[in-house]
Amino acid sequence: MTGIKENLTEIQKTIPKNVTLVAVSKTKPIADIQEAYNAGQRIFGENKIQEMVTKFDALPKDIEWHMIGHLQSNKVKYMAHFVNLIHGVDSFKTLKEINKQAKKHNRVINCLLQARIAKEETKFGLSFDKINTIISAEETLALQNIKIVGLMGMATFTGNQKQLQEEFLSLANFFNQSKKQHADLKILSMGMSGDYQLAIKNGSNMVRIGSAIFGVRNYIV
Numbered sequence: 734m735t736g737i738k739e740n741l742t743e744i745q746k747t748i749p750k751n752v753t754l755v756a757v758s759k760t761k762p763i764a765d766i767q768e769a770y771n772a773g774q775r776i777f778g779e780n781k782i783q784e785m786v787t788k789f790d791a792l793p794k795d796i797e798w799h800m801i802g803h804l805q806s807n808k809v810k811y812m813a814h815f816v817n818l819i820h821g822v823d824s825f826k827t828l829k830e831i832n833k834q835a836k837k838h839n840r841v842i843n844c845l846l847q848a849r850i851a852k853e854e855t856k857f858g859l860s861f862d863k864i865n866t867i868i869s870a871e872e873t874l875a876l877q878n879i880k881i882v883g884l885m886g887m888a889t890f891t892g893n894q895k896q897l898q899e900e901f902l903s904l905a906n907f908f909n910q911s912k913k914q915h916a917d918l919k920i921l922s923m924g925m926s927g928d929y930q931l932a933i934k935n936g937s938n939m940v941r942i943g944s945a946i947f948g949v950r951n952y953i954v
């Protein structure tokens with residue numbers, strides 16, 4: 734008795750209609766994803782390309798796969814034929830590689846630029862200045878097989894609600910400013926199991942929830 738269906742139902746009740754739920758299935762077996770799928774969930778997030786490819790091959794093809802982890806450029810080619818959204822893009826070099834691989838499949842791959850909002854040093858991401866530079870650059874506009882459709886952020890791993898709120902708000906404010914110049918920006922991906930309610934209150938429209946659906950993971954990733 735895993736309770737995946739019940740967890741999903743409970744979480745769906747607390748999420749407004751305009752907020753997209755990405756079920757983060759990293760490290761979890763295919764049977765767990767199938768159970769969530771049977772309960773109606775269609776969007777899943779993984780943080781390792783190889784693991785996502787294995788799951789893509791084994792599971793129904795109407796699943797939308799989101800890559801939420803830090804990207805290694807040399808592995809982008811393995812997911813270019815099916816990935817729906819890449820959340821963690823944090824360099825122009827990676828964008829260029831995604832564009833190159835997407836082109837081989839005649840696809841346009843949607844990407845989010847990852848902003849650094851956490852105070853921790855361990856979190857990846859770009860400064861707001863750097864995001865501005867990348868979004869507006871001629872070199873980026875020339876990439877016809879990627880589309881930057883929003884921003885992603887991970888808050889500090891802390892229970893301090895005030896700090897979390899500040900971090901979410903800073904990204905939401907930046908996102909709202911950027912949207913005025915860049916109409917393609919539609920998605921603001923922030924919020925995980927422990928902080929998604931606060932993230933939604935502060936402007937998130939896409940949450941990435943793992944352990945609250947599938948239970949705690951056995952190992953740290």
Ligand SMILES: *Cc1c(COP(=O)(O)O)cnc(C)c1O
Pocket residue numbers: 757759780801802887924925926927941942943944945
């Ligand atoms: C693992 C992970 C999540 C989900 O974390 P939970 O706390 O289990 O909900 C969300 N976003 C990213 C980028 C992750 O790596």
